[in-house]
Amino acid sequence: MHDLVQDYYGRQLKNSSDLKTDACCDPTDMPEWLKPLLSNIHPDVLSRYYGCGLVCPPLLEGCRVLDLGCGSGRDIYLLSQLVGPKGEVVGVDMTEEQLAVARQHQTHHADKFGYDNVRFLHGYIEKLGELELEPESFDVIISNCVVNLSTDKDAVLKGLFRLLKEGGEFYFSDVYADRRIPPAISSDPELFGECLGGALYWNDFLDISQSSGFRDPRLVESRPLLVTNPTLAQRCGSVRFFSATYRLFKLSQLEKDCEDYGQAVIYKGTIPGSADQFVLDGHHTIETGRVFPVCGNTWRMLAETRLAPHFEFIGDFSQHFGLFPGCGKEIPFVTISATEQSEAQCC
Numbered sequence: 001m002h003d004l005v006q007d008y009y010g011r012q013l014k015n016s017s018d019l020k021t022d023a024c025c026d027p028t029d030m031p032e033w034l035k036p037l038l039s040n041i042h043p044d045v046l047s048r049y050y051g052c053g054l055v056c057p058p059l060l061e062g063c064r065v066l067d068l069g070c071g072s073g074r075d076i077y078l079l080s081q082l083v084g085p086k087g088e089v090v091g092v093d094m095t096e097e098q099l100a101v102a103r104q105h106q107t108h109h110a111d112k113f114g115y116d117n118v119r120f121l122h123g124y125i126e127k128l129g130e131l132e133l134e135p136e137s138f139d140v141i142i143s144n145c146v147v148n149l150s151t152d153k154d155a156v157l158k159g160l161f162r163l164l165k166e167g168g169e170f171y172f173s174d175v176y177a178d179r180r181i182p183p184a185i186s187s188d189p190e191l192f193g194e195c196l197g198g199a200l201y202w203n204d205f206l207d208i209s210q211s212s213g214f215r216d217p218r219l220v221e222s223r224p225l226l227v228t229n230p231t232l233a234q235r236c237g238s239v240r241f242f243s244a245t246y247r248l249f250k251l252s253q254l255e256k257d258c259e260d261y262g263q264a265v266i267y268k269g270t271i272p273g274s275a276d277q278f279v280l281d282g283h284h285t286i287e288t289g290r291v292f293p294v295c296g297n298t299w300r301m302l303a304e305t306r307l308a309p310h311f312e313f314i315g316d317f318s319q320h321f322g323l324f325p326g327c328g329k330e331i332p333f334v335t336i337s338a339t340e341q342s343e344a345q346c347c
Contacts, residue, residue: 042105048072053173055142063139068125069146073102085115126152128159143172148198157212170248176202178240214248218281258295258327263315295324
């Protein structure tokens, strides 16, 4: 499969228009504040972009960021501007042809930005340990529609977990399926190259994340994928595909479920581009100035990461109230109502 991917992205695809599905493209509305940064990127780099989402989490200034499967470097050069001259962005890709495009325009972008803070490495995202990267040295790791192309997704997540600092996060977009992919699809060269054949069943992804150390994966956004090519759509059969963006925090004290400790946060409205509200994930939109009850895991994601200065924190972990209500899991035992309890106590 490595040879297949290298051939597909290195030689068969010349630009984004050569793709046969909308899996590896980004229909997300670009925030206004990012458009000027994109306009600084060389057209040759932009034309060979094959991502499926927007992987720009907030508050990156001064951060050290790793891009898994950086390709021709669009996200690298976008992030380069966001981390600034005191930060660094490192890109890893296994396709020499893509890396050649990225490196060819490195001087152009350094002149444009006024600094050169990017580095490109040839390698495999399943074998991050073979690269000269220090453990616990990255604040953020991103990936844009690449993990599905990996032949060993467990190794990818375990490897990047090792490289993240405590409090760091893996923020990435990828393709998922509503079931485990049958061999007829996973072995199809075109479907694999189009980011469908290697898509993980979403529930298996959650298991892999948790076993790799990411106890509480958070879904930021998702959309269904349309396979508009009739031939490819027929080969896909009844399998449904989705593009989704997740954020996975490396926090050693996260619990596997959302536990209630009576905590709350107040967002200060100070994150650039998020004056009125902050979106942590698809279930947590936190309005500025409002007391917002949170579970223990959400409290840690805000209090023990680079997000902390932008929040006020209420409560601690001294008292536990059971599962946080509305988080998709309930107590498994048979319960009785207050009326039934009162009647049961009477003789």
